[in-house]
Amino acid sequence: MNTGKLPNELMNKLLAKIHSNDPRVILGPSLGEDAAIIAMENRNLVVSSDPITFTSTDIGWYAVHINANDIATRGAKPLWFLATILAPPYTNESTIENVLSQIKETCNSLEIELVGGHTEITEGVTNLIVSGTMLGETINDTILRTSNIKSGDSILLTKHIGIEGTGVLAHEFENTLLKSGIDKSLINEAQNFIFDPGLSVINEALFSMDNFQIKCMHDPTEGGLSTALIELSESINKKFIIEEKNIPISSITKEICNTLHIDPLGILSSGCLLIFCESSSAKTLQQSLETNNIPTSIIGKVMEGNGVHLLQNEIEKPMPEFDRDEIARYISETSKDI
Numbered sequence: 001m002n003t004g005k006l007p008n009e010l011m012n013k014l015l016a017k018i019h020s021n022d023p024r025v026i027l028g029p030s031l032g033e034d035a036a037i038i039a040m041e042n043r044n045l046v047v048s049s050d051p052i053t054f055t056s057t058d059i060g061w062y063a064v065h066i067n068a069n070d071i072a073t074r075g076a077k078p079l080w081f082l083a084t085i086l087a088p089p090y091t092n093e094s095t096i097e098n099v100l101s102q103i104k105e106t107c108n109s110l111e112i113e114l115v116g117g118h119t120e121i122t123e124g125v126t127n128l129i130v131s132g133t134m135l136g137e138t139i140n141d142t143i144l145r146t147s148n149i150k151s152g153d154s155i156l157l158t159k160h161i162g163i164e165g166t167g168v169l170a171h172e173f174e175n176t177l178l179k180s181g182i183d184k185s186l187i188n189e190a191q192n193f194i195f196d197p198g199l200s201v202i203n204e205a206l207f208s209m210d211n212f213q214i215k216c217m218h219d220p221t222e223g224g225l226s227t228a229l230i231e232l233s234e235s236i237n238k239k240f241i242i243e244e245k246n247i248p249i250s251s252i253t254k255e256i257c258n259t260l261h262i263d264p265l266g267i268l269s270s271g272c273l274l275i276f277c278e279s280s281s282a283k284t285l286q287q288s289l290e291t292n293n294i295p296t297s298i299i300g301k302v303m304e305g306n307g308v309h310l311l312q313n314e315i316e317k318p319m320p321e322f323d324r325d326e327i328a329r330y331i332s333e334t335s336k337d338i
Contacts, residue, residue, distance in 0.1 A: 002323060002324045002328070002329075002332070003324060003328045003331075003332065005222050005223060005227075005324065005325075007323060023039075024038055024039045024040075025037075025038055025039075026038065026039050026044065026143060027143070027145055030146075030235065033145065033146060033235075034048060034069075034070040034073045034074065034218060034219055035047060035048035035070045035071055035073065035074050035076075036048070037074060037138075037143060037145075043137050043138060044076070044137065044138040044143070045135060045136075045137060046071050046074045046076040046135065046136045046137065046138060047071075047133065047134070047135050048067055048070035048071055048133070048134050049067070049131065049132065049133045049134075050063075050066050050067050050070060050131070050132060050221070051063075051129055051130065051131035051132070052066065052129065052130045052131070052132075053127075053129055054168050054172075054268065054325075054327055054328070055168045055171060055172060056127060056128045057168075057171045057172070058102060058171075058194060059099055059102070059128060059130050060083075060098075060099045060100065060101070060102025060103040060105075060106060060130060061102050061106050061194065061199075062130075062164075062194070062199065063083060063103060063130040063131075063132040064081060064102075064103055064106040064107055064110065064112065064132065064134075065106065065110075065194075065198075065199040065200050065270065066132070066199065066221065066270055067081065067132040067133065067134035068081075068110055068112065068134055068136075068200065068202060069199070069200065069201045069202070069205075069219045069270060069273075070134065070219055071134050071135070071136035072136075072201055072202040072205035072206060072217075072219075073144070073201070073205060073217040073218055073219050073273070074136075074138065074143075074144050074217075075138060075142060075144050075205065075206070075209035075214065075217070076136040076137055076138045077136050077137060077202075077206065078110065078112050078134050078135075078136040078202065079112060079113065079135060079136045079137060080112065080113050080115045080134070080135040080136070081103070081107055081112050081113070081114050081115065081132060081133070081134050081135075082114075082115060082116045082117040082132065082133045082134075083100075083103050083114070083117035083118075083130055083131070083132050083133075084117050084118045084119075084120075084130070084131045084132070084133075085099060085100075085117070085118070085119040085120070085128070085129075085130050086120055086122055086124070086125045086128070086129045086130075086131070087119075087120070087121050087122070087125070087128050087129075088121070088122070088123070088125055088126055088127065088128070089121055089122075089123055091121060091128065095128070096119065099128070099130065100119075103130075110200070110202065112134075117132075142209070142214075144209075144214060144215070144216050144217060145216060146216055146218075146232055146235045146236050147236060148215040148216050148276070149215050149216050149232070149236050149238060149276045149302055150215070150302065151238060151302055151303055151304050152278070152279055152301070152302065152303075153215055153276050153277060153278060153279060153301065153302040154276070154277055154278070154279045154282035154298055154300070154301055154302075155229075155240065155242070155274065155275075155276055155298070155299050155300040155301060155302065156274070156275040156276075156277070156282060156285065156286060156296055156297065156298050156299065157225070157247070157248060157272055157273070157274055157275075157296070157297050157299045158201065158204045158272050158273045158275070158289060158294050158295065158296050159197050159248070159271055159272045159273075159294070159295055159296075160197075160248035160249050160250050160253070160272060160295070161220070161224060161225045161247060161248065161249050161253070161264060161265070161267075161269045161272055162224065162249060162250070162253040162257070162264045162267050162268070162269055163193050163194070163197060163198075163199065163250075163253075163269060163270065163271030163272060164193070164194065164199055164221070164267075164268040164269060164270040164271055165224065165253075165264070165267030165268035165269060165325075165326070165327055166190045166193045166250065166252060166253045166256055166257075166267075167190060167191055167192075167193040167194040168268060168327060169190070169256050169257075169260065169262070169267075169327065170187050170188075170190035170191040170193070170256065171191050173260065174187055174191075176260070177256060177259060177260075180259045180260075181259075182255065182256065182259060186252055186255065189252060190252050190253075190256060193250075193252075193271070194271075197271060198271060199270045199271045200271070201219060201270075201271065201272070201273040203292075203294065204273050204275075204289055204292075204294045204296075205217055205273060207288075207289065207292060207294075208275055208277075208285060208289070211288065212277060212281055212284075212285050212288075213277065213278065213281065214275060214276070214277055215276040215277055215278070216232075216275075216276040217273060217274060217275050217276070218232060218273075218274040218276075219270060219273060219274075220269040220270070220272060220274060221268060221269065221270050222268060222325045222328075223266060223322055223324070223325050224264070224265055224266045224267045224268065224269045224322070224325065224326065225247065225265055225269055225272075225274075226265040226266050226308070226319050226320055226321065226322060227266065227321075227322060227325075228269070228274060229242065229274070229308045229319060230307075230308050230319060230321060232274075233306070233307060233308050237306060238302050238303065238304065238305070238306075239302070239303040239304060239305030239306055239307055239308075239309065240300055240301075240302060240303070240307075240308045240309070240319075241300050241301050241303055241309055241311055241316070242299055242300035242308060242309065242310050242311065242319065243299055243300055243311050244310045244311060244312045245312070246297050246298065246299045246300070247265075247297070247299055248272075248295065248297045248299075249264055257326075260330060261330075262326045262327070262329075262330055263320060263322070263326055264326075265319070265320055265322075266320065266322035266325060266326040267325060267326045267327055268325060268327060276302070279301065282298050283298070286298055307319075
């Protein structure tokens with residue numbers, strides 16, 4: 001099988017075999033859902049788990065933010081984190097210390113408690129991997145899930161696509177980009193994308209949840225914006241019409257992706273947030289987020305039908321589909337292990 005996430009068809013087949021016998025499980029595993037929701041006595045517990053496998057640079061930073069984002073998409077505040085660190089035998093002590101330091105500092109910056117985990121040196125991996133589990137609590141009684149999305153709803157996107165992927169490409173393929181003529185200052189700026197504009201979507205997620213009637217939120221990660229939208233569309237059997245010209249993308253991301261022959265619609269995109277809301281409140285939500293220094297675009301709408309379609313000059317075309325993240329494809333084709 002190809003590296004990366006399992007194909008949607010296979011995931012649906014596997015998930016169909018999982019059934020919860022506990023009535024407290026409000027939302028279990030399902031395509032397009034970022035985190036599970038479990039009812040407690042006076043609150044809802046939100047839980048998510050995600051590994052970092054595409055990069056070892058700033059891997060502790062990535063692990064905390066990627067998992068925290070999944071909690072925030074439920075309109076919940078991330079509170080507790082557990083980290084599993086798997087390292088190959090040649091790893092030195094300073095590397096482990098550095099990763100743990102990154103995790104601790106990032107948790108502190110987000111007011112998250114590091115409460116446990118596991119660290120192991122193993123021949124079962126050839127590269128450093130950090131897998132995290134994040135827990136949080138909902139901030140109100142509203143349950144955000146994909147089934148809340150209805151025809152007529154608007155689709156918004158904060159910041160711009162490819163934030164995480166651009167940072168990974170600039171770090172892991174710096175020499176390739178330099179040899180291709182990309183200026184060092186541009187590469188440095190791209191490498192800093194994980195800090196500015198940053199990977200976190202917590203602020204925009206909780207602000208939106210606090211002030212608006214949000215239907216659903218989703219964090220486009222592996223496979224990028226295209227995969228995220230296709231997963232959501234398939235999970236609710238609705239059609240998404242996306243205005244291609246309204247998809248925000250940095251000129252730096254464009255230049256790096258063009259140089260490496262990568263489609264930016266299919267690269268890691270943590271750092272931006274998909275928000276679904278009623279069309280009547282979309283413009284106000286957009287303006288409110290921008291007033292709070294969070295660039296936001298209204299990129300499309302939900303309709304009856306199936307599939308995700310790009311609208312360009314009034315002509316619809318299918319959204320490109322990627323059987324794996326474009327970065328994973330590029331790594332495979334260039335035989336570069338990271």
